[in-house]
Amino acid sequence: MPFHSHKLPNGLQLIGETSPSARSVALGFFVRTGSRDETPEVSGVSHFLEHMMFKGTPRRTALDVNLDFDRIGASYNAYTSEENTVYYAAVLPEYLPKAVDILADILRPSLRQDDFDTEKKVILEEIKMYEDQPASVASENARRIYYATHPLGNSVLGTSASVGALSRDQMHGYFSRRYAPTNIIVSAAGNFDWNAFVRLATEACSQWEAGEAGRGNRTEWSGAGGLHVLTRDSVQQEHVMFMAGGPPADSPLRYAADTLALAIGDDSGSRLYWALVDPGLAESADCSYYENDGSGCTYASYSCEPEEAEGNLAIVRQVLADVQKSSITADELHQSKSKIASRVVRGSERPMGRMQAIASAWSYTGEYRDVDTELKNFDAVTLEDIREHLDRYPIDRSTVIAFGPVKQLGGVDGKPV
Amino acid sequence: MPFHSHKLPNGLQLIGETSPSARSVALGFFVRTGSRDETPEVSGVSHFLEHMMFKGTPRRTALDVNLDFDRIGASYNAYTSEENTVYYAAVLPEYLPKAVDILADILRPSLRQDDFDTEKKVILEEIKMYEDQPASVASENARRIYYATHPLGNSVLGTSASVGALSRDQMHGYFSRRYAPTNIIVSAAGNFDWNAFVRLATEACSQWEAGEAGRGNRTEWSGAGGLHVLTRDSVQQEHVMFMAGGPPADSPLRYAADTLALAIGDDSGSRLYWALVDPGLAESADCSYYENDGSGCTYASYSCEPEEAEGNLAIVRQVLADVQKSSITADELHQSKSKIASRVVRGSERPMGRMQAIASAWSYTGEYRDVDTELKNFDAVTLEDIREHLDRYPIDRSTVIAFGPVKQLGGVDGKPV
Numbered sequence: 001m002p003f004h005s006h007k008l009p010n011g012l013q014l015i016g017e018t019s020p021s022a023r024s025v026a027l028g029f030f031v032r033t034g035s036r037d038e039t040p041e042v043s044g045v046s047h048f049l050e051h052m053m054f055k056g057t058p059r060r061t062a063l064d065v066n067l068d069f070d071r072i073g074a075s076y077n078a079y080t081s082e083e084n085t086v087y088y089a090a091v092l093p094e095y096l097p098k099a100v101d102i103l104a105d106i107l108r109p110s111l112r113q114d115d116f117d118t119e120k121k122v123i124l125e126e127i128k129m130y131e132d133q134p135a136s137v138a139s140e141n142a143r144r145i146y147y148a149t150h151p152l153g154n155s156v157l158g159t160s161a162s163v164g165a166l167s168r169d170q171m172h173g174y175f176s177r178r179y180a181p182t183n184i185i186v187s188a189a190g191n192f193d194w195n196a197f198v199r200l201a202t203e204a205c206s207q208w209e210a211g212e213a214g215r216g217n218r219t220e221w222s223g224a225g226g227l228h229v230l231t232r233d234s235v236q237q238e239h240v241m242f243m244a245g246g247p248p249a250d251s252p253l254r255y256a257a258d259t260l261a262l263a264i265g266d267d268s269g270s271r272l273y274w275a276l277v278d279p280g281l282a283e284s285a286d287c288s289y290y291e292n293d294g295s296g297c298t299y300a301s302y303s304c305e306p307e308e309a310e311g312n313l314a315i316v317r318q319v320l321a322d323v324q325k326s327s328i329t330a331d332e333l334h335q336s337k338s339k340i341a342s343r344v345v346r347g348s349e350r351p352m353g354r355m356q357a358i359a360s361a362w363s364y365t366g367e368y369r370d371v372d373t374e375l376k377n378f379d380a381v382t383l384e385d386i387r388e389h390l391d392r393y394p395i396d397r398s399t400v401i402a403f404g405p406v407k408q409l410g411g412v413d414g415k416p417v
Numbered sequence: 418m419p420f421h422s423h424k425l426p427n428g429l430q431l432i433g434e435t436s437p438s439a440r441s442v443a444l445g446f447f448v449r450t451g452s453r454d455e456t457p458e459v460s461g462v463s464h465f466l467e468h469m470m471f472k473g474t475p476r477r478t479a480l481d482v483n484l485d486f487d488r489i490g491a492s493y494n495a496y497t498s499e500e501n502t503v504y505y506a507a508v509l510p511e512y513l514p515k516a517v518d519i520l521a522d523i524l525r526p527s528l529r530q531d532d533f534d535t536e537k538k539v540i541l542e543e544i545k546m547y548e549d550q551p552a553s554v555a556s557e558n559a560r561r562i563y564y565a566t567h568p569l570g571n572s573v574l575g576t577s578a579s580v581g582a583l584s585r586d587q588m589h590g591y592f593s594r595r596y597a598p599t600n601i602i603v604s605a606a607g608n609f610d611w612n613a614f615v616r617l618a619t620e621a622c623s624q625w626e627a628g629e630a631g632r633g634n635r636t637e638w639s640g641a642g643g644l645h646v647l648t649r650d651s652v653q654q655e656h657v658m659f660m661a662g663g664p665p666a667d668s669p670l671r672y673a674a675d676t677l678a679l680a681i682g683d684d685s686g687s688r689l690y691w692a693l694v695d696p697g698l699a700e701s702a703d704c705s706y707y708e709n710d711g712s713g714c715t716y717a718s719y720s721c722e723p724e725e726a727e728g729n730l731a732i733v734r735q736v737l738a739d740v741q742k743s744s745i746t747a748d749e750l751h752q753s754k755s756k757i758a759s760r761v762v763r764g765s766e767r768p769m770g771r772m773q774a775i776a777s778a779w780s781y782t783g784e785y786r787d788v789d790t791e792l793k794n795f796d797a798v799t800l801e802d803i804r805e806h807l808d809r810y811p812i813d814r815s816t817v818i819a820f821g822p823v824k825q826l827g828g829v830d831g832k833p834v
Contacts, residue, residue, distance in 0.1 A: 023762050062695065070686035073755030075763060090763055121697035123720065125654075125722055129700050132551050132653045234651045236549045238540075269487035280538040283546050305542055311665050337489030346441045346492060346507055350766045 003368045004194045010210040014201050015362050017189045017354050025096050025190035028088035029103055030363055035154035036082045037215060040184070044158015045082040045174050046164060050125050052171065053087065053106045054078075054117040062115065065106055068317065072098050082152050083215075083293050083361070085261070090352050093191045097200055103369075104204035105333055107353060108178065109209070116168040117386075124164065137232075138239035138403035141417065145228050146243040146399045148223045152292060158227035173395030174244040180211030186400050187359035190351030206278035218294030221245060223399035230403045238309040239301065239403030240315065246289050246296030247394040249364035252390070255377050256385040257298065261289040262336040263328045264301055264319070264395075271319050272300065281308050281315070293364060298395055300394075306405045313410055324396040328387050340378045344371060420775070421611045427627040427714070428599035430780050431618050434606045434771050434787075442513050442607035445505035446520055447686035447780055449602075449710075453499045454632060461575015462583060463593050464497040465540050469588065470504065470523045471495075472532040481531065482523055489515050499569050500632075500710050501780070507769050509607045514617055521621035521660050524596065533585040535569040541581065542584070544574050554649075555656035555820035556572045558834065562645050563660040563816045567638045569709060596624065597628030604776035607768030623700035635711030638662060640816035647820045648831030654700065655726040655821030656718065658731065662810040663706050663713030666781035670809070671708055672794050673802040674715065678706040679753040680745045680811075681736070682717055686735050686752065698732070710781060715812055723823045729826055741813040744803050757795045763787060 030364045055062045076089035130136045147153025223247030247253035265272040265287020276282035282304035284285040348371045362370040472479045493506035547553040564570025575768045639662030664670035682689040682704020693699035697719040764770040765788045778786040
């Protein structure tokens with residue numbers, strides 16, 4: 001499928017993959033900013049700002065934004081992660097001009113004081129709502145403990161205290177620094193005409209003031225190890241997480257990291273599946289590789305009845321130690337690669353999937369990766385690559401965080417949380 | 418896209434939609450059975466049985482099932498609802514023969530006693546896990562109260578007591594009655610050859626013994642009304658649900674029902690969005706139409722801070738009363754239809770979406786609906802259709818169920834749950 005890229009004079013990067021057989025088109029504005037780019041005083045500002053972008057511009061009230069999206073039947077939304085804030089819409093091809101117009105407009109928001117005050121309540125409710133969800137509380141605490149002083153441990157939502165104290169001017173200052181055109185990629189995929197798209201985006205965004213937005217600490221991280229037990233009586237299941245280092249998103253080892261994680265903890269047929277889920281010792285078990293800018297993480301986890309938590313801890317430690325010592329088998333490697341090929345192909349079948357994939361690849365590497373190249377890269381992973389990955393990022397040196405009703409685990413007393 | 422259908426002599430129905438430009442193929446076995454087909458003594462058996470289907474057959478151990486799926490990189494899973502149990506896999510085209518072989522094989526399981534005993538623990542854990550999720554507890558109780566004596570109120574998971582007491586022989590009896598070929602549709606969509614597929618399915622399933630599986634109570638239902646307050650102190654947010662009647666899945670009014678629900682409670686630009694979410698009064702608000710065999714339901718809901726629950730109750734009642742009295746506007750109708758057109762098109766872009774859509778339509782109506790017909794049916798909805806739907810299924814006569822920390826709501830005292 002043809003790929004195109006074009007940079008506006010102010011630094012805004014446009015990329016696109018056209019697919020004439022598609023029946024829709026997906027469009028996204030990828031802003032390279034998130035909780036890792038926040039200071040403690042403004043913790044949560046990236047996510048709060050994401051909400052504010054829908055509250056109006058000099059040309060549109062919040063009502064207009066909503067109505068304009070709705071009139072074209074757009075499926076639109078936004079999300080904030082530790083390092084990206086993404087605004088996107090999928091529409092029928094005839095509505096792309098309108099979608100570019102709306103998304104570009106909301107990326108230059110008014111940030112009005114009264115909207116800020118109202119939306120703050122929504123965010124504070126969202127923070128409370130996450131407090132009701134054990135899995136969210138577990139992973140939030142796990143990241144905080146594992147990453148310690150590294151900014152990838154910053155909370156995306158922030159706390160009731162930090163969000164409560166945030167001012168509109170602090171948010172505006174953050175916006176001005178982080179939403180510079182050089183820090184944004186505009187990505188499109190599906191059924192559209194590239195030249196028309198460049199004209200639309202140029203018209204909508206060329207007046208955005210140039211600027212530079214960097215990123216602070218991008219060092220690799222692999223945690224300090226140890227076992228941390230967090231106790232909350234009202235939760236029924238115990239959640240236990242193992243976090244270890246992994247290659248950054250621009251490393252060639254990312255293919256080995258993904259393949260290995262799948263062999264260890266895919267939701268079917270993996271080491272952890274057979275060790276914990278199949279015999280009924282845990283409700284769920286997982287291992288995934290997360291790629292980040294400058295660092296990466298291999299994250300294994302299980303959730304189970306409190307009385308199984310201790311036994312399962314020993315089992316998972318043994319699984320990770322076995323893999324570290326003897327790696328995986330040729331058969332496991334082959335299975336993982338078959339699964340990944342199927343996933344990559346299926347993920348490519350919708351414009352939304354391609355729009356996200358090309359933006360993510362470009363954001364981390366400045367390169368275009370088509371589906372066939374991605375398939376080839378995964379297919380090329382060897383047992384030697386897996387060994388190299390394990391030697392560089394030992395999976396048995398995890399930092400372990402437990403959250404749930406258990407009061408003592410692995411000889412460590414729980415702290416209330 | 419070409420559609421095909423074929424019925425085997427034993428009653429098994431094959432349907433397929435071929436799309437040569439797709440890069441994968443999706444395959445599903447739709448069994449028309451679920452919690453509504455259970456007696457109280459075997460509550461949860463459909464869902465438990467779904468788990469057991471992966472535990473082995475005369476030809477395959479559970480390990481073989483898992484390994485065989487994994488070797489072809491299949492994305493496979495199953496789910497159980499009130500009225501359907503569905504087993505599915507998406508694969509690269511070259512693996513379709515193997516996928517048919519595996520799925521057909523597991524649909525005739527061994528149901529071994531020791532596997533049954535082990536898996537029962539998994540199910541009991543799953544039941545406990547859902548008890549930790551306020552939104553799940555809320556909707557489970559809402560269905561139970563709203564449907565009262567109607568079997569659509571039966572719990573999919575069952576209770577710890579019913580699942581705990583279930584025997585292997587009871588499960589086998591249920592399986593023999595409900596998994597008759599006449600009660601199963603095999604659906605395929607994507608890149609595959611229809612004639613080859615019929616040969617594969619015939620070879621795999623033609624020896625299945627014929628049988629008939631009916632369904633009991635299929636009457637329409639619209640609830641007894643009233644406000645029911647369920648109190649649990651440990652939950653932070655209040656969840657409030659409004660359930661009212663709606664057209665059954667084979668009714669022409671389904672298009673009006675879907676369009677109306679979107680106008681009332683889509684997650685952007687709807688009446689409830691503007692009344693509750695935009696001003697920060699609720700974390701979320703929704704209205705959806707659920708179609709079932711013989712009945713349907715329009716389900717509105719919100720979740721919010723406990724102190725906002727009372728005010729929001731009055732607001733939602735007013736929104737529903739306004740819609741009942743004055744319907745929606747032409748502009749709202751147009752917006753809903755634009756959104757639905759976009760959703761239908763995007764949902765059709767993956768073989769998995771089409772495989773599910775054609776099976777669902779066939780299951781309820783015995784007919785094939787292609788994407789363009791579905792689009793045309795939604796586009797044809799008029800304000801008169803909306804009015805007819807409202808007159809037939811008054812949306813202001815909801816049964817209201819609240820779950821959360823609130824101890825009194827709308828003058829009704831909460832009962833602990």
